[in-house]
Amino acid sequence: xxxxxxxxxxxxxxxxxxxxxxxxxxxxxxxxxxxxxxxxxxxxxxxxxxxxxxxxxxxxxxxxxxxxxxxxxxxxxxxxxxxxxxxxxxxxxxxxxxxxxxxxxxxxxxxxxxxxxxxxxxxxxxxxxxxxxxxxxxxxxxxxxxxxxxxxxxxxxxx
Amino acid sequence: xxxxxxxxxxxxxxxxxxxxxxxxxxxxxxxxxxxxxxxxxxxxxxxxxxxxxxxxxxxxxxxxxxxxxxxxxxxxxxxxxxxxxxxxxxxxxxxxxxxxxxxxxxxxxxxxxxxxxxxxxxxxxxxxxxxxxxxxxxxxxxxxxxxxxxxxxxxxxxxxxxxxxxxxxxxxxxxxxxxxxxxxxxxxxxxxxxxxxxxxxxxxxxxxxxxxxxxxxxxxxxxxxxxxxxxxxxxxxxxxxxxxxxxxxxxxxxxxxxxxxxxxxxxxxxxxxxxxxxxxxxxxxxxxxxxxxxxxxxxxxxxxxxxxxxxxxxxxxxxxxxxxxxxxxxxxxxxxxxxxxxxxxxxxxxxxxxxxxxxxxxxxxxxxxxxxxxxxxxxxxxxxxxxxxxxxxxxxxxxxxxxxxxxxxxxxxxxxxxxxxxxxxxxxxxxxxxxxxxxxxxxxxxxxxxxxxxxxxxxxxxxxxxxxxxxxxxxxxxxxxxxxxxxxxxxxxxxxxxxxxxxxxxxxxxxxxxxxxxxxxxxxxxxxxxxxxxxxxxxxxxxxxxxxxxxxxxxxxxxxxxxxxxxxxxxxxxxxxxxxxxxxxxxxxxxxxxxxxxxxxxxxxxxxxxxxxxxxxxxxxxxxxxxxxxxxxxxxxxxxxxxxxxxxxxxxxxxxxxxxxxxxxxxxxxxxxxxxxxxxxxxxxxxxxxxxxxxxxxxxxxxxxxxxxxxxxxxxxxxxxxxxxxxxxxxxxxxxxxxxxxxxxxxxxxxxx
Numbered sequence: 001x002x003x004x005x006x007x008x009x010x011x012x013x014x015x016x017x018x019x020x021x022x023x024x025x026x027x028x029x030x031x032x033x034x035x036x037x038x039x040x041x042x043x044x045x046x047x048x049x050x051x052x053x054x055x056x057x058x059x060x061x062x063x064x065x066x067x068x069x070x071x072x073x074x075x076x077x078x079x080x081x082x083x084x085x086x087x088x089x090x091x092x093x094x095x096x097x098x099x100x101x102x103x104x105x106x107x108x109x110x111x112x113x114x115x116x117x118x119x120x121x122x123x124x125x126x127x128x129x130x131x132x133x134x135x136x137x138x139x140x141x142x143x144x145x146x147x148x149x150x151x152x153x154x155x156x157x158x159x
Numbered sequence: 160x161x162x163x164x165x166x167x168x169x170x171x172x173x174x175x176x177x178x179x180x181x182x183x184x185x186x187x188x189x190x191x192x193x194x195x196x197x198x199x200x201x202x203x204x205x206x207x208x209x210x211x212x213x214x215x216x217x218x219x220x221x222x223x224x225x226x227x228x229x230x231x232x233x234x235x236x237x238x239x240x241x242x243x244x245x246x247x248x249x250x251x252x253x254x255x256x257x258x259x260x261x262x263x264x265x266x267x268x269x270x271x272x273x274x275x276x277x278x279x280x281x282x283x284x285x286x287x288x289x290x291x292x293x294x295x296x297x298x299x300x301x302x303x304x305x306x307x308x309x310x311x312x313x314x315x316x317x318x319x320x321x322x323x324x325x326x327x328x329x330x331x332x333x334x335x336x337x338x339x340x341x342x343x344x345x346x347x348x349x350x351x352x353x354x355x356x357x358x359x360x361x362x363x364x365x366x367x368x369x370x371x372x373x374x375x376x377x378x379x380x381x382x383x384x385x386x387x388x389x390x391x392x393x394x395x396x397x398x399x400x401x402x403x404x405x406x407x408x409x410x411x412x413x414x415x416x417x418x419x420x421x422x423x424x425x426x427x428x429x430x431x432x433x434x435x436x437x438x439x440x441x442x443x444x445x446x447x448x449x450x451x452x453x454x455x456x457x458x459x460x461x462x463x464x465x466x467x468x469x470x471x472x473x474x475x476x477x478x479x480x481x482x483x484x485x486x487x488x489x490x491x492x493x494x495x496x497x498x499x500x501x502x503x504x505x506x507x508x509x510x511x512x513x514x515x516x517x518x519x520x521x522x523x524x525x526x527x528x529x530x531x532x533x534x535x536x537x538x539x540x541x542x543x544x545x546x547x548x549x550x551x552x553x554x555x556x557x558x559x560x561x562x563x564x565x566x567x568x569x570x571x572x573x574x575x576x577x578x579x580x581x582x583x584x585x586x587x588x589x590x591x592x593x594x595x596x597x598x599x600x601x602x603x604x605x606x607x608x609x610x611x612x613x614x615x616x617x618x619x620x621x622x623x624x625x626x627x628x629x630x631x632x633x634x635x636x637x638x639x640x641x642x643x644x645x646x647x648x649x650x651x652x653x654x655x656x657x658x659x660x661x662x663x664x665x666x667x668x669x670x671x672x673x674x675x676x677x678x679x680x681x682x683x684x685x686x687x688x689x690x691x692x693x694x695x696x697x698x699x700x701x702x703x704x705x706x707x708x709x710x711x712x713x714x715x716x717x718x719x720x721x722x723x724x725x726x727x728x729x730x731x732x733x734x735x736x737x738x739x740x741x742x743x744x745x746x747x748x749x750x751x752x753x754x755x756x757x758x759x760x761x762x763x764x765x766x767x768x769x770x771x772x773x774x775x776x777x778x779x780x781x782x783x784x785x786x787x788x789x790x791x792x793x794x795x796x797x798x799x800x801x802x803x804x805x806x807x808x809x810x811x812x813x814x815x816x817x818x819x820x821x822x823x824x825x826x827x828x829x830x831x832x833x834x835x836x837x838x839x840x841x842x843x844x845x846x847x848x849x850x851x852x853x854x855x856x857x858x859x860x861x862x863x864x865x866x867x868x869x870x871x872x873x874x875x876x877x878x879x880x881x882x883x884x885x886x887x888x889x890x891x892x893x894x895x896x897x898x899x900x901x902x903x904x905x906x907x908x909x910x911x912x
Contacts, residue, residue, distance in 0.1 A: 001418065017447075018418065018419075018447075018448075018451075020451070021445075021447045022447065025445065025446050025447040025450075028446070029393070029445045029446055029447070030445070032387065033378070034378065034379075034380045034384075034385040034387070035377065035378015035379070036378070037382075037384075037520075037521070037569070038384065038446075038522065038598070039520050039521075039522075039601065039846075040601040040845055040846050041450075041600060041601055041845075042601070042845050042846070042847060044845065044846040044847055045520065045846055045851070047520060074378065075376075075377065075378035076377065076378050082373065082376065082377035086376075087376040087377065090372065090375075090376045091368055091372045091373060091376060092368075094366065094367075094368040094369060094372065094812040094813070094816065095372075096239075096369055096371075096372055096375045096376070097239035097240070097241070097816055097817075097820055098238060098239025098519075098520065098521070098567070098568060098569050098570045098571075099239070099369075099371065099372075099375035099381070099567070099569070100239075100382060100520040100521045100569030100570060101520050101569075102375050102376060103375075103376070103378045106376060121859070124854070125854040125855050126855075128853075128854045129853050129854050129855055130853075131853075131854075132520075132846070132851040132852075132853055133520075134518060134519060134520040134570045134572075134824075134851060135239045135520075135570060135820045135824070136819070136820040136821075136822075136823030136824045136827065136852065136857065137816065137819075137820060138823060138853075138854050138857035139819055139823075139857065139858075139861060140816065140819075141854075142854070
């Protein structure tokens with residue numbers, strides 16, 4: 001077991017874990033942040049997506065020893081009040097079915113919107129192609145990303 | 160699946176007494192999810208109790224506090240089908256409450272709620288009428304309470320927006336102000352209360368977002384895998400890839416010495432393929448400690464008979480069996496032999512599909528705690544009673560000592576009707592003096608499913624000179640497990656792996672022979688979304704399409720002629736279900752019209768296909784439009800769906816989501832899903848070799864239409880899935896002239912020049 005000091009959602013958290021422990025399980029078991037989901041354990045499905053320094057990353061394939069000082073943002077830290085444009089849009093359009101994959105979807109989509117505030121369908125499909133939804137809510141996720149882009153513009157207009 | 164009519168509305172008084180007596184005891188009836196608190200996975204296991212609440216509780220489903228908060232109980236498991244939102248909407252409609260005043264809590268398994276199972280798309284049809292009456296009963300009492308308070312006739316009062324209004328005097332009392340008075344009134348008979356005219360519905364048929372959506376998008380603990388209890392340990396359970404293999408021994412001492420490991424032991428298990436299978440449990444201080452210790456586990460297995468099972472072996476066996484008559488005759492009408500001999504033209508084709516997994520995204524898991532001879536269980540389950548029964552039978556603990564809390568499920572698709580993972584968690588917990596969460600890996604989940612069976616259909620059809628279908632013959636070769644029933648050893652086909660003699664076009668073709676032969680296997684099988692229908696619709700509507708083209712006729716016109724002019728086709732035999740042909744003709748005609756069938760022109764490489772299917776009380780027709788590139792790449796451009804699921808859509812948002820999801824699930828399954836079997840086990844291991852459909856393959860457009868008919872309200876978790884695969888395959892034929900007779904599509908060369 002080793003000691004790690006991690007920057008999680010802007011707060012420094014101390015963790016004791018074996019070095020190869022995936023960040024996913026550190027978040028879920030050690031830090032009580034269950035919003036990041038276990039789907040496949042091999043980086044294929046995208047349910048475990050978090051941001052490392054803003055880059056969408058598969059936490060199930062990220063050993064805790066490699067995180068270092070990188071800023072980790074999980075779904076719990078995406079927006080202080082849970083009102084990121086994507087979170088708002090997801091509720092407006094009633095995107096989820098079972099909901100299990102949706103936090104991973106939102107984290108990938110958030111990174112996309114950061115880089116490309118007004119993506120096309122094709123750009124969405126490309127950026128989101130590594131996130132799967134077993135309930136197949138793909139059409140609503142697409143619509144949700146478009147709507148979130150719009151909400152972001154509307155909010156800027158108000159400021 | 161046979162529908163079960165819940166009876167709690169008619170036996171409401173008994174249930175109410177049971178509920179109230181339990182209320183007096185103050186027992187924790189409900190599992191609550193403290194969504195308003197900051198993330199703490201511990202909250203998921205903390206029961207809150209409606210029974211402890213003060214206020215007006217006319218039945219076990221409704222509680223109104225003096226603050227006007229309306230708490231509605233969701234009795235059914237939530238697996239993504241949206242029932243936790245839609246059934247409470249039914250109560251809220253008749254109760255005349257503002258949806259913003261409603262909060263929904265998830266029920267535990269409890270007889271007070273009637274049957275609690277999410278299977279067969281039955282939650283809506285078996286609860287709808289009762290739920291209307293539950294809401295109407297409470298509304299009637301609240302109006303009565305207000306009328307008494309004002310000393311005015313009941314007839315002068317109306318309920319709306321969580322309040323009772325006296326129109327002549329323009330007075331209003333909020334429900335919260337009426338709870339004390341209402342609680343003192345006798346509960347009227349459910350049959351005596353007046354129901355609303357559906358034309359006055361405000362909530363039903365509107366778009367209401369899922370009640371857990373905020374918790375979902377902010378990552379709050381909701382799912383079974385999120386359960387966290389004080390002092391909880393984490394377990395994994397290793398089973399042999401070959402089904403039914405027994406444990407001879409394992410390096411338990413070495414495992415117990417690994418970091419974070421608390422215990423490791425053998426569970427002998429039973430011979431029930433859908434129950435507690437033999438294996439080795441590792442219990443540790445964290446999920447990862449258990450997962451990584453498992454990598455060091457070395458188990459010696461007695462693989463027994465199962466290792467003889469292989470997919471290639473079954474394919475060869477099915478080929479041999481196809482040359483012989485079927486062992487069971489499911490249906491014989493007219494004189495098929497004479498009809499084939501007299502045919503102007505006959506068509507023969509063989510169709511096959513593989514075993515597939517459910518692959519629900521939340522891997523199977525369950526948390527169990529064994530204390531003082533009793534179990535407390537937290538499970539993502541579609542069928543909590545099955546869990547209770549299996550744990551009781553297998554571990555010899557009386558049912559009344561097994562409490563089951565239902566968590567939200569990260570997908571179901573039929574997988575969680577089984578309770579194998581629940582009994583595994585319980586068996587492990589019985590050996591450990593702490594609550595234990597069992598978590599399956601994705602590999603466990605894919606390889607130890609209760610699978611949808613593969614199958615082989617050998618079909619022949621006869622056409623007369625006019626191009627009319629005169630005879631139909633199918634020899635279906637399927638899979639069965641050997642089981643003991645009433646002391647006799649029998650072969651029992653897997654769930655959805657047995658053909659009904661009434662399945663369309665049985666009953667419609669004058670000369671019809673349906674035969675079935677089952678191959679014995681030791682592979683566990685279980686219901687997969689729209690069991691049976693999910694493959695039969697593909698096979699039969701693909702072959703009907705072949706016949707239409709062989710007859711040189713339009714596939715829609717050929718189908719309409721086949722359906723005929725009768726309005727209702729009676730079922731055959733005691734258990735037969737009537738088929739409302741008029742409803743099917745209507746959805747078929749409508750879908751053709753909405754998709755511009757026969758009017759739209761396509762270039763080579765593009766085309767339309769049509770199919771329909773009746774299942775789970777739903778009448779559904781679909782048209783798919785596809786493009787196939789010269790290199791053979793399929794793209795589904797558009798799917799049009801027309802459904803008749805009765806007189807009322809409960810939640811329009813949820814209903815559309817279910818249909819679109821079913822269409823894409825149907826597409827992904829036909830494109831990619833395939834399991835190989837070698838040495839009695841599954842070859843595939845994870846999504847790397849068992850791919851899911853992703854964004855690029857999802858159709859750009861899925862048009863969803865509901866026809867409202869004067870028919871009972873029914874469910875929508877399943878019936879939109881079956882017509883998709885044949886509609887797409889028929890469109891592929893229209894586009895490039897290639898007929899798909901084997902699934903998945905990834906096996907089929909669709910290139911053309």
